[in-house]
Amino acid sequence: MFTDKSSPIGDDLMYPFVYLGEYLAKRGHRVSTIDMDNIEHFDAIVFMDFPTFKNGYFRRLVDDKSKPLYLLIFESKVIKPDNWNIENHRYFKKIFTWDDDLIDNKKYFKINFSSKIPTDLDFDINKKNRLCTMIAGNKSANHSLELYTERIRAIRWFEENHPGDFDLYGIGWDKHLFMGMLSKLNRFDALRKIVKSRYPSYRGSIESKREVYKKYKFAICYENARDIPGYVTEKIFDCFFAGCVPIYWGAPNISDHVPANTFIDKRNFKTYEELYRYLMNMSDREYLDYLDAIKTFVKSEKIYPFSAEYFAETIVNEIVEGN
Helix, strand or coil, X not given: CCCCCCECCECCCCHHHHHHHHHHHHCCCXXXXXXXXCHHHCCCEEEECCCCCCCHHHHHHHHHCCCCEEEEECCCCCCCHHHHCHHHHHHCCEEEECCCCCCCCCCEEECCCCECCCCCCCCCHHHCCEEEEEECCCCCCCCCCECHHHHHHHXXXXXXXXXXXXXXXXXXXXXXXXXXXXXXXXXXXXXXXXXXXXXXXXXXXXXXXXXXXXXXXXXXXXXXXXXXXXXXXXXXXXXHHHCCEEEEECCCCHHHHCCHHHCEEHHHCXXXXXXHHHHHHCCHHHHHHHHHHHHHHHCCHHHHHHEHHHHHHHHHHHHHHCC
16 A cells, blocks of 8 residues: 555545555565564554454454554544544553544644645646536445445436436446345445446446546545545545536645635535536636636645645654654
């Protein structure tokens, strides 16, 4: 993970960890995953999301207390509730998280889902021959704050009302997704294909989000969960870097982190019909204003907290230099 920046679910998604490895190497340190070296060779251990006691390494480290442990929290409580059980935090010297409500700069330190910030932005409006898209995996969660269901609601609305103006990409839409008590059946790939739901807007999986987004004016950009302060993932930045205006729903305080004039806030529209009319009636000047605001933000210091540089510097400062 410290040498390969690629990922099947995002462009350069692992780049912050590659950059972190390089950043440490320049300072005379070596970084490795715990399964690739003798545990005694490590000065500190960092876990990505709470590992639970099913993890043999974690059990051993907690029992012998010989190494300082640190935690990076990425997944929300919708996906990984163990992350947010405060009792679980007692095993770690410091915790790094995007959760604005936890940050105290003593035990809890602010990090974000970080990206490789591009220096060259290709916002060629002539390449945008399609109206709206969504790039997402077909997933589900049994939680009141999940937005997977809302993604499907958006997909179905476009398919039923304006099918020519919407395309769907991602993994899993060509297979049925069992939910609830039947979710264990998702391990049987052949069965999922037999009983698959039909999504007429589905155009398949992709290799590069950026290359796809460049062809569209707008993108449905919903986080996996809503109303969680500070939960701003790479999704909105994938749109920004391609010059595609995101229709965003997720963190309630998104405008504290990202300028409000760079995205369309889905919460401002009661229905998808209302949203669609807004998109269709937008003038070229208004659309270019969005792109100009995105470009200004991406080129400004305001995006720094979402950069790989900030991610690496924060972790190194608190673990290596501030130990």
